[in-house]
Amino acid sequence: MTDNNRLSVPYNEPVAVECQDVRLTVKKKMILDGISFQIPTGSITGLLGPNGAGKSSLLRILAGLTLPDSGSAQIFGKPSGVDRLGVLSMLPDRANLPGWLTVEQWLGFAQGIYPDWDADKAEQLLLQLSVSTEVLISAMSRGEEARLQLLTCLSRKAPLIMLDEPFTGVDLISRERIASAVVSELADGARTFLIATHDIREMELLFDRLILMGEGKIQGIEDVDTLRRSGKSVESRYREVFA
Numbered sequence: 450m451t452d453n454n455r456l457s458v459p460y461n462e463p464v465a466v467e468c469q470d471v472r473l474t475v476k477k478k479m480i481l482d483g484i485s486f487q488i489p490t491g492s493i494t495g496l497l498g499p500n501g502a503g504k505s506s507l508l509r510i511l512a513g514l515t516l517p518d519s520g521s522a523q524i525f526g527k528p529s530g531v532d533r534l535g536v537l538s539m540l541p542d543r544a545n546l547p548g549w550l551t552v553e554q555w556l557g558f559a560q561g562i563y564p565d566w567d568a569d570k571a572e573q574l575l576l577q578l579s580v581s582t583e584v585l586i587s588a589m590s591r592g593e594e595a596r597l598q599l600l601t602c603l604s605r606k607a608p609l610i611m612l613d614e615p616f617t618g619v620d621l622i623s624r625e626r627i628a629s630a631v632v633s634e635l636a637d638g639a640r641t642f643l644i645a646t647h648d649i650r651e652m653e654l655l656f657d658r659l660i661l662m663g664e665g666k667i668q669g670i671e672d673v674d675t676l677r678r679s680g681k682s683v684e685s686r687y688r689e690v691f692a
């Protein structure tokens with residue numbers, strides 16, 4: 450792959466996320482096959498691809514939850530791992546919040562475990578995402594819990610936010626609310642977002658960069674403005690690559 454295809458970040462701009470030839474096999478099956486890319490600081494990047502492409506596996510490696518067989522993953526210039534957990538906030542694909550707590554109890558707990566917790570932001574997101582505080586987490590619907598998980602993720606001040614399927618089980622209006630919560634987070638341009646999603650239509654206007662993954666490989670890295678100038682949308686490019 451040429452450097453141009455990788456859409457490298459110009460040398461004088463800060464890099465938030467970098468992978469160099471990351472490989473992962475699980476039970477002799479190749480899950481990630483030579484993944485290399487860079488994401489500039491302040492970007493909102495869509496990680497797109499069909500089921501089983503390896504998106505969640507890649508995010509887990511970036512979060513330091515899985516070790517790759519070879520290659521390197523760096524967050525703000527330092528190797529992924531427990532040391533980097535303080536600078537990233539991740540919404541995993543199969544998260545479980547403690548069902549025996551109410552939302553209010555959970556938020557008090559979260560404030561204790563995350564040193565970068567922003568209580569004002571949590572208050573603001575409770576309203577923005579219509580999450581009520583008295584309810585037991587185990588009594589929430591899938592979509593309600595998804596909103597609470599997003600709230601938890603965005604209430605930290607971490608400079609890198611990674612969301613794995615933030616819309617699973619979430620209704621249309623809540624999807625729009627989630628998208629606008631992400632947009633308001635972007636207002637200062639300081640945070641970097643990496644979002645794995647199948648909901649391209651809701652997120653299409655948010656992304657400034659795309660990483661298209663299929664069968665454990667990078668199938669394309671796109672600058673969304675350049676894509677639009679060539680008359681394509683995120684959706685049409687996705688279809689071109691994967692249909």
Ligand SMILES: Nc1ncnc2c1ncn2[C@@H]1O[C@H](COP(=O)(O)OP(=O)(O)OP(=O)(O)O)[C@@H](O)[C@H]1O
Pocket residue numbers: 475476480498499500501502503504505506507542
């Ligand atoms: N622990 C595991 N054991 C065996 N196979 C695994 C394991 N974890 C992931 N895989 C396989 O790795 C491949 C990539 O899975 P992954 O969840 O990363 O894909 P994905 O792109 O996030 O998919 P989706 O869009 O469906 O969430 C799949 O074929 C999956 O079955």
